[in-house]
Amino acid sequence: MDRKAMYKLTYGLFILTAKEGEKDNGCIVNTVTQVTTEPNRITVAVNKKNYTHDMIQRTGAFNVSVLTENSQFDTYKNWGFQSGAQVDKLEAISSKRAENGIVYIEDECNAYISAKVVSATDLGTHTLFLADVTDACALSEDESVTYSYYQKKIKTAPKTDGAKKGFVCTVCGYVYEGDALPEDFVCPWCKHPASDFKRL
Amino acid sequence: MDRKAMYKLTYGLFILTAKEGEKDNGCIVNTVTQVTTEPNRITVAVNKKNYTHDMIQRTGAFNVSVLTENSQFDTYKNWGFQSGAQVDKLEAISSKRAENGIVYIEDECNAYISAKVVSATDLGTHTLFLADVTDACALSEDESVTYSYYQKKIKTAPKTDGAKKGFVCTVCGYVYEGDALPEDFVCPWCKHPASDFKRL
Numbered sequence: 001m002d003r004k005a006m007y008k009l010t011y012g013l014f015i016l017t018a019k020e021g022e023k024d025n026g027c028i029v030n031t032v033t034q035v036t037t038e039p040n041r042i043t044v045a046v047n048k049k050n051y052t053h054d055m056i057q058r059t060g061a062f063n064v065s066v067l068t069e070n071s072q073f074d075t076y077k078n079w080g081f082q083s084g085a086q087v088d089k090l091e092a093i094s095s096k097r098a099e100n101g102i103v104y105i106e107d108e109c110n111a112y113i114s115a116k117v118v119s120a121t122d123l124g125t126h127t128l129f130l131a132d133v134t135d136a137c138a139l140s141e142d143e144s145v146t147y148s149y150y151q152k153k154i155k156t157a158p159k160t161d162g163a164k165k166g167f168v169c170t171v172c173g174y175v176y177e178g179d180a181l182p183e184d185f186v187c188p189w190c191k192h193p194a195s196d197f198k199r200l
Numbered sequence: 201m202d203r204k205a206m207y208k209l210t211y212g213l214f215i216l217t218a219k220e221g222e223k224d225n226g227c228i229v230n231t232v233t234q235v236t237t238e239p240n241r242i243t244v245a246v247n248k249k250n251y252t253h254d255m256i257q258r259t260g261a262f263n264v265s266v267l268t269e270n271s272q273f274d275t276y277k278n279w280g281f282q283s284g285a286q287v288d289k290l291e292a293i294s295s296k297r298a299e300n301g302i303v304y305i306e307d308e309c310n311a312y313i314s315a316k317v318v319s320a321t322d323l324g325t326h327t328l329f330l331a332d333v334t335d336a337c338a339l340s341e342d343e344s345v346t347y348s349y350y351q352k353k354i355k356t357a358p359k360t361d362g363a364k365k366g367f368v369c370t371v372c373g374y375v376y377e378g379d380a381l382p383e384d385f386v387c388p389w390c391k392h393p394a395s396d397f398k399r400l
Binding site: 001003005009010034037041042110123124125126136137143144148196 | 208235321330335336345
């Protein structure tokens, strides 16, 4: 099994937002797919470690804002590398509300999709949400970013802070300092497992 | 609802192959997604009108070959615009067999993934297969093709054959000649619905 072959799959990158009571939150996901056109339905796999996951599970609704090639690394850091349980990710962000009451992001995004959960399938580390598209709106003509483009052109090199021994998360660049990476280690930034780390 | 917003979602393009008895077959899909890394599992949504769909449903196994930017329009025509129920799509194709006995494609592909179905969810027009990755192999360093790249750089302009009135499938270029497109029309080439056609 060559795990690198899995990296050949193509993905976009999206800001997944939800609202529960007065709390707005969001995270970065890469797995939004239109699975049927009649009815218009999408799937998204969301890591259970994301607070947004729990909010969607409880409220049954979300928005997807489609990130473009113009998106900045700071945007990924804001939405992807910290938890909405501790931080208000929308504090410094310009956002609007869609008809479903949930925020969407205009800056660095070319469209948003509003969706209502039809079913939630437990996949262990993730939940796969199947959802009806209730609204969709194009925002700009900018090119959608691919995960590959993000890796090559947007993600900045990891800061090793002079560490001589350690492991770097190939997904987001987080550096774990130490001689050995625990097998059950999970990246505190992007929630990917030890198998996505490589030795510095 | 702005249906064009749905086109902002990013996809790759893949040859999905299956084997049933002595019959090899395959089709083009755009919805292969790794949904969990531990265990290594993918989902793929397959249109029920594809013969490959029925073969996978009966045999519970398939391969995914990842198409690259070097792929040619003829490849999409071979795998996507005709049915394996009538034609042997592998007749003029160079293919090898993976360990699971199912063919994979080396030409114009940069990796293949072998998978075993864990569950099949009925989505109406499509079935969503959740599958364990049983093997994966990188084949080349060529860039994976995106659906957007295919639309802009690979797909050739539709041949209207001088037709003055008609509708063209925006997905594959099939031309329907006539004054009105039936609402329940399904593209005979790529199986997309009437909503994906536009007036010539």
